[in-house]
Amino acid sequence: MTDIDAAGLSGADTSLLIVDDDKAFLQRLARAMESRGFIVETADSVAEGMRKVEQLPPAFAVVDMRLEDGNGLDVIEAIRSRRPESRMVVLTGYGNIATAVTAVKLGAVDYLAKPADADEVFLALTRDPTEKAVPPDNPMSADRVRWEHIQRVYELCERNVSETARRLNMHRRTLQRILAKRAPR
Incomplete structure (x- = not known):
């Protein structure tokens, strides 16, 4: 089967x-x-x-x-x-x-x-359409969600650090430090 x-x-x-x-x-x-x-x-x-x-x-x-x-x-x-x-x-x-x-x-x-x-x-x-989805066993951490959002905005701004920082209301150097780090788990 x-x-x-x-x-x-x-x-x-x-x-x-x-x-x-x-x-x-x-x-x-x-x-x-x-x-x-x-x-x-x-x-x-x-x-x-x-x-x-x-x-x-x-x-x-x-x-x-x-x-x-x-x-x-x-x-x-x-x-x-x-x-x-x-x-x-x-x-x-x-x-x-x-x-x-x-x-x-x-x-x-x-x-x-x-x-x-x-x-x-x-x-x-x-899955049966009337059934609710089960919660994930290992959801993304809050740090990972934040990192994903920053990466998405960065990509949408065509990898322009200054424009991304402006849209995120973040200092450019802070954004550069975040982008230089590895993705959190």
Whole structure:
């Protein structure tokens, strides 16, 4: 019995599209999901993901929020318009409430922070929609959340330290010290 059979999805369409620009992660997750019974297609860009959605909208999808050529939410929106019953999960290394709300409004069933493992992704895809998600075993620390937010703003400001410091209402030298340190656990 495969994991999908155990989750009660046998006989159903098990097509899964994974869209992520981290090629190593993409391949690992694809292999893990295939071993759980999904028929997996992969894409490493928004453009390729959109082409695959146009060809055959998947029953399931795992989409990274930030891709080199755009926003993964565009892929979520395309899937939702072509196949409204599709179950989709958004992955991101830059989690914040606004993007989580947007992802859910566009039809995602869950929003997972990277690095998410295959078990977390599988559970998010196959969980009963009426069930609440279980709290994470090891949530990010407050220091890590702060660091992720600073990194996100820094990237959005195109790695301009002065502009990032201004937007965060932080002294530039303080920001430089934070950016020079390793990410907290």
